[in-house]
Amino acid sequence: MIRMAAQRIALGCMLLVAASVLIFAGTQILPGDVAQSILGRSATPESLASLREELGLNKPAVQRYLDWLLAFLSGDLGTALSNGKDIGESVAGRLGNTLFLAGWAAAFSVPLAIFLGLLSVRYQDRTPDRMISGLSLASISLPEFFIGYLLIYFLAVKLQWFPSVATLNADMPLGEKLRTIALPVMVLTMVVLAHMMRMTRAAILNVMQSAYIETAELKGLTPFNVIRKHAFPNAIAPIVNVVMINLAYLVVGVVVVEVIFVYPGMGQYMVDHVSKRDVPVVQACGTIFAAVYIGLNLVADLVSIISNPRLRHPK
């Protein structure tokens, strides 16, 4: 069990290095470089040359990658080429914001999705089930920017309940922060809800066909208790898997929501630096994103192993 976990973690680290190589290669393939992007249309051959020299872009690519890797391993993310800010500091703030938003979105959406999933099973093929499925499928089918604009129009512009611009800053009290991120949390909840809810429903329905469920019913348990006590624990592995995928999405895939609500998270930060070819920042962000993805999937794997006695005690 522990050996297995260690293997997984080691594999994860190797994947991470591979991902960072891919990201670096990708930024090298993109047309133009950071000097050109910084100077934009005001670039002249002289200013380009002097900026390249100053930023150390004249070194060979392999050396730049190795320099970066060594610094990264020693915990130094370096400074952004485009504005000279310390990357570690900027990323910490941005990552904090992203996790804050993702955390609250998850705190609402995961329990809600699982509860709605259980409810759907309880009222399978009846009106509540149809309504839950219909509404959640409708919300996942609408593009998230459209849901965002709808909420902005009604809740921010018309009713003025929440601000349309979710510019979070550290000095706000918690209540104010929650009000600020209310709209993006709603959008994210609507986007991830259906996937998790449907998976919960399907996994539990699958278990519900088993003989021991029938036994539980026969010994007189209420339908909801049958689901909660007997069906749910056995369906937990696929549910955790899909929950983790959605959590990862909440951390790494919310650029569109960040743009619409002007939320100062990681996604927008990374996109800005990609378009400026600011390789160290892209590297740092990309590696963190990859780490989140790999980490959450690792957790999902471990949970499914723990929850399944057959995997826990392999022959």
Next chain:
Amino acid sequence: MSRKIDDYVRRTAAGLMSRREFFGRTSALGLSTAMAGSLLATSVKAMGPNKGGVIKAGIQGGESTNSLDPALSASSVPSHNLTAFGDLLVEVSPEGEIVNRLAESVESSAGARTWHFRIRKGVEFHNGKTLTPDDVLKTMERHSADDSQSGALGVMRGIESMKTDGDIFSVTLSTPNADLVYLMADYHLVIQPGGGFDDPASGIGCGPYVLEFNEPGVRHGFTKFANYWDDGRGHADQVEVVVLNDNTARAAALQSGQVHYINRVDPKVAELLGRAPNINIESISGRGHYVFIMHNDTAPFDNNDLRLALKYAIDREEMVDKILRGYGSVGNDTPINAAYPLYSDDLGQRAYDPEKARFHYEKSGHDGSPIVLKVSEAAFPGAVDASQLFQQSAKRAGIPLQVERVPNDGYWSEVWNKEPFCASYWSGRPVQDQMFSTAYKSDADWNDTRFFRDDFDALLAQAKAELDLVKRKELYRQMSVMLRDEGGVIVPMFNDFIDAVSTSLGGWVGDPGGGSMFDGALVKTWLL
């Protein structure tokens, strides 16, 4: 009746009544709109700017990569920051006149070859240091050094030497330039303590506001500088630039009252947005223009008949109508329009003429292969649609134009100034000399049409040194005609700058130099 009007004026000036309502009510009382407008303007002026409060701007054109270094400023958010914390030697007023800022007076000698700026005394930087002519000299040296990354490097090119003498900062040019003072108004040339050599991105200047927080790509906040020298600027206690790159987010933030004004309103929604009771649309025609550029030295564009054919094959009226929705004016294949000083209005407007286009196209002897136009939305908003309109109008003249859409990303480094035929934009310059020197002189850095003409360069040099305005105007006229008839630039339209402003903001005066009062609205407006 006059008491009623007075009351309306007072209430509108104080922001208690919307302008729309004001004009409605006064016209009901028999007052013409023009009269009511001037009444209101006088009254607002008489009330004077209010002090205090927080003004917030929702601005497109900011990224998390932005720096506070004035030399690197290239979009609206950084230039908003510059006007908040910095000051220039001189500025160009909306009327096109020179306004002295940190220079108390400006004189030229030796037939406009040497210029003397008397530096204002008693001006303090935010770090407590007093402004000296030496700071000015150092700043100019930083922007004009050969290895400078400054966006103002181009305008500093003609400088031979600079020195200080007492309160005077003098510039000597290699050749006389009657417009030098306009070049010194370039928005990059914010005076920094010690020229900003040790810490260019410190955000320390001698402007009306002191930097409080700097979160690139999110927001930039400033508080009033207590020892600011000019009472006519910096009315609010605090100002904030909120980066809002998404068009819809920007409009929503203004509508829900989170910001006081927004820039770059999409012409498609400007009218709808203006219908809201608490929002005015402020649009001003400027010197900015959208262009299609052809390289004069690359086949098939090295043939003037083919260039003329394409110039006649574009429907300018249609573009102003459909791409700018009327927020703009037609171009005339020269970068100069009525917003420039010394503009000649007798050039004759070039119009869409399929017959002439066909005539020149056939005369050019082009082999009939499709002419490829590279375009992306990065070139200007609506560039792809505009290219398709161009394709259709050219087709009616028998010219096979093929529109090739390329990615926004990398457009300025890979396509513009490299491909022989593509879409682009120019934001214009305060004076004609600068516009021509930047983009049409043979050795200009951004000669993006590869226009190499000795006779044009000679005219430019002659006009630069000509102090007689009538003669200079005639020289500029000749240059415009030359560009229009032989140049590689197609100028279908001049775009207006469109801002949307909350009615709670007073003192808004459009500036042809750029939108948002040339990015200076935060320091020049006040809360009503």
